[in-house]
Amino acid sequence: MTISSRFAVAVHILTLLETGRGQPLTSEYIAGSVNTNPAVVRRILSMLARAGLTNARLGAGGGSVLARPAAEISLRDVYRAVECEERLFALHHERPNPKCPVGRNIQAVLERATGAAQAALEEQLGARTVADVMAEVRAEERDSRSAMV
Amino acid sequence: MTISSRFAVAVHILTLLETGRGQPLTSEYIAGSVNTNPAVVRRILSMLARAGLTNARLGAGGGSVLARPAAEISLRDVYRAVECEERLFALHHERPNPKCPVGRNIQAVLERATGAAQAALEEQLGARTVADVMAEVRAEERDSRSAMV
DNA sequence: ATTTCTGTTACTGTTATGGTAACACACTTT
DNA sequence: AAAGTGTGTTACCATAACAGTAACAGAAAT
Numbered sequence: 001m002t003i004s005s006r007f008a009v010a011v012h013i014l015t016l017l018e019t020g021r022g023q024p025l026t027s028e029y030i031a032g033s034v035n036t037n038p039a040v041v042r043r044i045l046s047m048l049a050r051a052g053l054t055n056a057r058l059g060a061g062g063g064s065v066l067a068r069p070a071a072e073i074s075l076r077d078v079y080r081a082v083e084c085e086e087r088l089f090a091l092h093h094e095r096p097n098p099k100c101p102v103g104r105n106i107q108a109v110l111e112r113a114t115g116a117a118q119a120a121l122e123e124q125l126g127a128r129t130v131a132d133v134m135a136e137v138r139a140e141e142r143d144s145r146s147a148m149v
Numbered sequence: 150m151t152i153s154s155r156f157a158v159a160v161h162i163l164t165l166l167e168t169g170r171g172q173p174l175t176s177e178y179i180a181g182s183v184n185t186n187p188a189v190v191r192r193i194l195s196m197l198a199r200a201g202l203t204n205a206r207l208g209a210g211g212g213s214v215l216a217r218p219a220a221e222i223s224l225r226d227v228y229r230a231v232e233c234e235e236r237l238f239a240l241h242h243e244r245p246n247p248k249c250p251v252g253r254n255i256q257a258v259l260e261r262a263t264g265a266a267q268a269a270l271e272e273q274l275g276a277r278t279v280a281d282v283m284a285e286v287r288a289e290e291r292d293s294r295s296a297m298v
Numbered sequence: 299a300t301t302t303c304t305g306t307t308a309c310t311g312t313t314a315t316g317g318t319a320a321c322a323c324a325c326t327t328t
Numbered sequence: 329a330a331a332g333t334g335t336g337t338t339a340c341c342a343t344a345a346c347a348g349t350a351a352c353a354g355a356a357a358t
Contacts, residue, residue, distance in 0.1 A: 001150045001151065001152060001153050001232075001234070001314065001315085001345090002150065002234050002236065002237060002238060002239040003150055003237055003238045003239060004150050004239060004345080004346065004347090005239040005240060005241045005242065005346090005347080006346090006347095007238060007263075008238065008239065008240045008241055008256075008259050008263075009241050011255070011259060011262075012241070012245065012251065012252075012255050012259075015251050015255060016249075016251050019250075019251060024303095026302090026303065026304090027303080027304075028303085032246055032249075033245060033246045033249040033251060033252040034241060034243075034245055034246075034252070035241070035243040035244060035245050035246055035252070036241065036243060036347080036348075037347080037348055037349060037350095038303095039305095039306090039348080039349070039350080039351095040347065040348065040349090042303095042304065042305065042306085043305085043306085043347095045304085045305090046304085046305060046306080049305095056303090056304060056305085057303085057304085057355095057356080058302085058303060058304050058305090058354080058355040058356050058357090059301085059302060059303060059304085059355055059356025059357050059358095060300095060301060060302040060303070060356065060357045060358065061302075061303085061356085061357060061358090062302070062303050062304070062355090062356070062357085063303075063304090064304090075262060075266075083150075085150070085151050087151065088151060088152055089151065089152045089156060089157065090151040090152060090153060090154040090157065091154060091157045092154045092157055092158050092161070092183060092184070092185065092316095093154065093316090094183075094184040094185060095184060096161065096182060096183055096184050097181055097182045097183075097184055100165075100181075100182040101168075101286070101290055102161065102164050102165050102168060102182060102286055103161075103182040103183070103184070104290075104293075105285075105286045105289035105290055105293070106160070106161050106164060106282075106286060107157075108289050109282055109285040109286050109289060110157050110160060110161075110282075112285070113160075113224060113274075113277055113282065114156075114157075116273050116277075117224075117270045117271075117273040117274050118270070119273075120269040120270055120272065120273035121266045121267070121269055121270040121273075122266075123269065124265050124266040124268075124269035124270075125262075125266050128262055128265075133255075133258055133259075133262065136254075136258040136261070137250070137251055137254045137255060137258055140254035140257050140258060141250055141253075141254055144253075144254070150314090150345065150346085153314080153315065153316090154315090154316085155315090155316095173334095175333090175334065175335090176334075176335075177334085185316080185317075186316080186317055186318065186319095187334095188317080188318070188319080188320095188336095188337095189316065189317065189318090191334090191335065191336065191337085192316090192336090192337085194335085194336090195335085195336060195337080198336095205334090205335060205336085206324095206325080206334085206335085207323080207324040207325050207326090207333090207334060207335050207336090208324055208325025208326050208327095208332090208333060208334060208335085209325070209326045209327065209332065209333040209334070210325085210326065210327090210333080210334090211324090211325070211326085211333075211334050211335070212334075212335090213335090241347095242347090
């Protein structure tokens, strides 16, 4: 399987909020950029708010804003906020045969191995912030502009 | 989402084959250790065979064997064999709004960021082989034995 | 008071998955 | 040759995660 697109959408949302510079953006506006339904955006925003990455203001003129500077929100924070599952790798849900020397020990070994892999993934995500993404987006924009000449 | 349990089951299977020391093991025997249906084991075994990690012998006395030494099969090889998806992270399947500066550039940036994370995960998986797993299984076995005293 | 916007619920269609049964085919043994 | 064994594949089912959609209560601004 793949990691759900919630992560990609969440990063998109946070990057948009960063461009707002404190101006609250509505779920409808964000949905227009992501190209999806406002309720989908709100669902993800509520996860981000619960994780303390965004704040929402209700009512007219309301919307969402970053709860802290973009440079202090890593992609690992985002990943943790929208992927509820603790472990990235699924083990077999039926217990392996305890009478088999391999069966009764393999899960513990697999937990270590997959845990190390997941930690490596999260560490890499932790090395990049929403501010970095914003900078890369601007760089892409410059590159594509100059390529048009 | 989580990565399907096929990976965990595949590592289990390969570790079992290593204990067989060249003796072909049947899908029914393997299923007994994994605690699942023989057809599920065969489905995974066919992916492993297609990836060149195992060989199968048909007919009576048949079964599967490792195609090469356990020390030369990394968990990354196994991961690649059973996870068909090229990319671990899903992007939003609808194209973001090309009129938005963020929308028209975010996917390229996300591909780089998620690609780096996936590479880190695979590198970590590549650092461990089926032989390592076998050794850890034996170590677990020793530990649990001594703990019983 | 009215309008705007969030947060949540409920429902739908789609897709991946694991479990199950069944069967053709290959191979071994007798 | 005949019987038995085991793979590889197909088809089907139930389940679960997901994204999309509509709807609505409640909070906040005007």
